[in-house]
Amino acid sequence: xxxxxxxxxxxxSPGQSATVSCSGDALGNKYVSWYQQRxxxxxxxxxxxNRKRPSGVPDRFSGxxxxxxxxxxxxxxxxxxxxxxxxxxxxxxFWVFGGGTRLTVL
Amino acid sequence: QVQxxxxxxxxxxxxxxxxxxxxxxxxxxxxxGYYWSWIRQPPGKGLEWIGYIHDSGNTNDSPxxxxxxxxxxxxxxxxFFLNLKSVTAADTAVYYCARGSGYKYGYVFDFWGQGxxxxxxx
Numbered sequence: 001x002x003x004x005x006x007x008x009x010x011x012x013s014p015g016q017s018a019t020v021s022c023s024g025d026a027l028g029n030k031y032v033s034w035y036q037q038r039x040x041x042x043x044x045x046x047x048x049x050n051r052k053r054p055s056g057v058p059d060r061f062s063g064x065x066x067x068x069x070x071x072x073x074x075x076x077x078x079x080x081x082x083x084x085x086x087x088x089x090x091x092x093x094f095w096v097f098g099g100g101t102r103l104t105v106l
Numbered sequence: 107q108v109q110x111x112x113x114x115x116x117x118x119x120x121x122x123x124x125x126x127x128x129x130x131x132x133x134x135x136x137x138x139g140y141y142w143s144w145i146r147q148p149p150g151k152g153l154e155w156i157g158y159i160h161d162s163g164n165t166n167d168s169p170x171x172x173x174x175x176x177x178x179x180x181x182x183x184x185x186f187f188l189n190l191k192s193v194t195a196a197d198t199a200v201y202y203c204a205r206g207s208g209y210k211y212g213y214v215f216d217f218w219g220q221g222x223x224x225x226x227x228x
Contacts, residue, residue, distance in 0.1 A: 001169060031212030035153075042202060042218040043153065049212035086153055090213030093166050095143070095155040095206065 002091035004098035011104045020072040022087030030089045032070040038083045108132040110219035124190040128203030136181040141206030144188045146199040
C-alpha cells in the first residue's frame with residue numbers, strides 16, 4: 001500500500017518561515033493536499049492540488065510538489081499556526097494520509 | 107455551505123459492531139460526483155482513512171480494516187452510515203465524516219464533521 005512520510009515535529013520562531021515535508025514514491029505525479037488540525041478541532045483544508053488555497057486560507061500558506069517530496073511552507077509564521085499538519089494523496093482509489101507533523105511556534 | 111455532523115454511541119463493547127450516522131446539509135448525496143467518507147483518529151495519533159461511498163453507489167474501504175467496514179447511504183434523508191464489525195480496543199478513536207471531492211479538485215476532503223469519540227470497552 002502507498003505510504004506518505006512526514007517528520008514528527010518541526011519548530012519555528014514567530015515571524016520565520018516553516019516548512020513541512022511529505023515524501024512518497026513518485027509523489028510528484030499525484031495531487032497532494034494539506035490539512036491543519038488545531039488541538040481539539042477537526043482538520044481544516046489548507047492546500048489542495050499541490051499549491052491551491054481554499055477561500056479564507058491566508059496566503060502565508062503555500063505548497064509545492066516535485067519528485068518524491070511535497071512541501072508545505074508557512075511564511076511569517078504566527079502563534080496561531082501552531083498545530084498538527086497532515087499531507088494527503090490519492091492512490092489507486094485509496095485515500096492516504098501522512099503520519100502528521102506537529103508544528104511548534106517557539 | 108456544506109455541513110456534516112456525526113452521531114452514534116460513544117461506547118461499544120469488544121466484538122460488537124460500531125454504528126455511526128453522518129447527517130449532511132447543504133449538499134446532495136446522490137449527485138455531484140462526491141465521495142462521502144469516514145476517517146478516524148485514535149487518541150494522540152494521526153488520521154486514518156476508513157472508506158467512502160461515492161454518490162454513484164460505489165464503495166471502497168481501507169485494506170487495513172480487513173473487510174470489517176460497511177458504508178451505506180440514505181440520500182433521501184441526507185444521511186450516510188458506517189458499520190465497523192468485530193471491534194477491539196484498537197478501534198477506539200474520534201470518527202469523522204467528510205466530503206471528498208474528486209479528480210477536478212485533486213481528491214481532497216473539503217468539508218469535515220466535528221467528530222465523535224467512540225470508545226471500545228467492556
